[in-house]
Each structure stands twice: as C-alpha cells, then as structure tokens.
Amino acid sequence: MTEILDLPYTIQTIVEKKVWVPGKLFSIKTTRDPEFSFKPGQYARLGLPLGLDEDEKTPPASDMTWRAFSMVNQPDDEHLEFFATLVADGLFSPSLYDLEAGDTIYIDKSVFGFLTIDQFPQGGTLWLLSTGTGLSAFLPMLNDPKTWELFDRVILCHGTRYINEFAYTDMIQSVKERYGDRFVYLAISTREAHKDLPQKRLTDLIVSGELAELAGHPMDPEEARFMLCGNPGMTTEARKLLGERGFKSGRRGNLGNLAVEKYW
Ligand SMILES: Cc1cc2nc3c(=O)[nH]c(=O)nc-3n(C[C@H](O)[C@H](O)[C@H](O)COP(=O)(O)OP(=O)(O)OC[C@H]3O[C@@H](n4cnc5c(N)ncnc54)[C@H](O)[C@@H]3O)c2cc1C
DSSP states (O other): OBBBTTTTEEEEEEEEEEEETTTTEEEEOOOOOOOOOOOTTTTEEEEOOSSSOOTTTSGGGGGEEEEEEESSSSTTSSSSEEEEEEEETSSHHHHHHHHTTTOOEEESOOBBBOGGGGGGGGSSEEEEEGGGGGGGHHHHHHHOOHHHHHHHHEEEEEESSSSSGGGSHHHHHHHHHHGGGGGEEEEEEEESSBBBBBOHHHHHHHSHHHHHHHHHHHHTTTTEEEEEEEEEEHHHHHHHHHHHHHHHOTTTTTOOOOOEEEEE
C-alpha cells in the first residue's frame, strides 16, 4: 500500500477477486489507505490508467478513467470491497473484471454520497430497494449496529433478472439470524421463478400493493423511510410512485423519508 501525498488518489492492491456470475458479476477486495473513512452507503471512485503508459506509476488523475463504486464492507474493516457488474461494451468495467489479486487499483482520496441513514428521522421502518449491484450500498448498513438502534425494522428488497444474481446471501442470512423478525429480505427475480415470490419488477409490486403485502408491512409515509439504489429505470419510477404516496426527499436541513442513488 503506497500513499503519495500530493496526489488526489492512493495506490492500492487487489487482494481478492470473486466471480459471482462468470462474465457478469464479480467483487474485488483491495488494500485500504488508513485515512480513507466512510459511512455505510457512501461510494468511492476507482481509477484505472486505461490507454496510458504502463511504466507511469503515478499518472495525473485527469488522464485516468474513474468510476463510482459503493463500498460493500464495514467502515472499520481492514480492506475495502466492491461488488460490480461487467458491462460488456463498457469503458471501465471490462478492465476492472480482468484484474486479479496483486494488481494495482487507484482509489480517489475523497468519499462521496448521501445515501446514508442519517438522512432520515429516527424510528420506523427502513425500506432498502435495490436492483442489481445497487445492493452494494445497503450491505454495510445491514451490518451497522447503528441501523438497528435507529430503526425498528429493515426491509431489504433486491430485484434482479435471474436467481444467480442474488449475491451476498450468506451475509444477508446472518443478518436475519441476528435480527429475526425485525429484518425482511425479499429477493425478487423478474425472469425466473424464485420461491413463492412473484416474477415482477419492484415498481410493479409497489403499484399492486404486493410488495407491502410480501413485507408484511404497509408503506406509510408517517413511519417508513425509503432508500432506492440501482438502475435509473427503477429509481426514477419508484421515486415517482412513492412521491404520490407522500414520500419526500430531505431539503435544506429538513430530514426527508426518501433517498435515492442512481448508478447511471
Ligand atoms: C454513485 C454511483 C455508485 C455506483 N456504484 C456501483 C457499484 O457499486 N457497482 C457497480 O457495478 N457499478 C456501480 N456504479 C456504476 C459504475 O460507476 C460504472 O458506471 C459501471 O462500472 C460501468 O462503467 P463502464 O465504464 O464499464 O460503462 P460505461 O462505458 O460508462 O457505460 C455506461 C453504461 O453501463 C451500464 N451500467 C453502468 N453501471 C451499471 C451497473 N451497475 N449495472 C448494470 N449496468 C450498468 C448502463 O447501461 C450505462 O449506461 C455506480 C455509479 C454511481 C453513479
């Protein structure tokens, strides 16, 4: 692990790579700068020197290619972890997918994002709606004791196309074992039958009322707080649907009950 003082990034090393779905979903663990601190739900900017001279160890940040990735790990873990999709014709993710343990990755020293539990008033039900890798931002919240001090229950909804895209299920199961009835996990696949769950988009399940029914809990703006994370189709539509039900983002220091992060 190296830190170069006047650069806006640190140079880190991949310590582990896991492929969840070959050619599609993977995660990487990296070394971490001790100064890099974040809250669950925030994201880092990862950089690669795409198309640059390989001998240049500290290229100018403006020459590198950067992309945002939510931290999956806990703030006090030794390593950072990121869960990623390989976008076949993407600029950055194919090169990220090709990295192996021992390879270098650049990480911006700054931390970004406002999808954090301190955006909400204390108490009530925390709904976490994600599609695809949007799950990433919510994983550190599930393991953060503060989440369970602040909210009565947590409902995690993960929408994917296929069943094999339900990642981190062991970790989610361990949260269930710890928090029991206070935690509901709904893994919804649109293209394959999964348990007794409907094969529908999360937004369709909001409209039909099935999501509240499956969760065993109403979507009441008086007590529920919603976070949305993932593909912009879901976040935009869900924001609109929840807005019609009385949910609002926080503004000018007033806490809201709706927070949204789009991945593209
Ligand atoms: C705040 C924020 C946090 C993010 N966190 C993550 C994360 O934790 N994990 C992650 O995989 N990506 C995350 N992303 C997306 C990531 O930054 C890149 O956009 C993604 O890796 C694709 O980059 P690319 O250069 O390969 O694709 P580009 O050449 O930039 O092509 C962009 C296209 O790729 C597709 N795309 C982008 N991101 C995704 C995705 N996550 N899943 C499916 N399709 C996608 C969309 O069609 C988009 O139009 C995040 C984005 C933002 C804004």
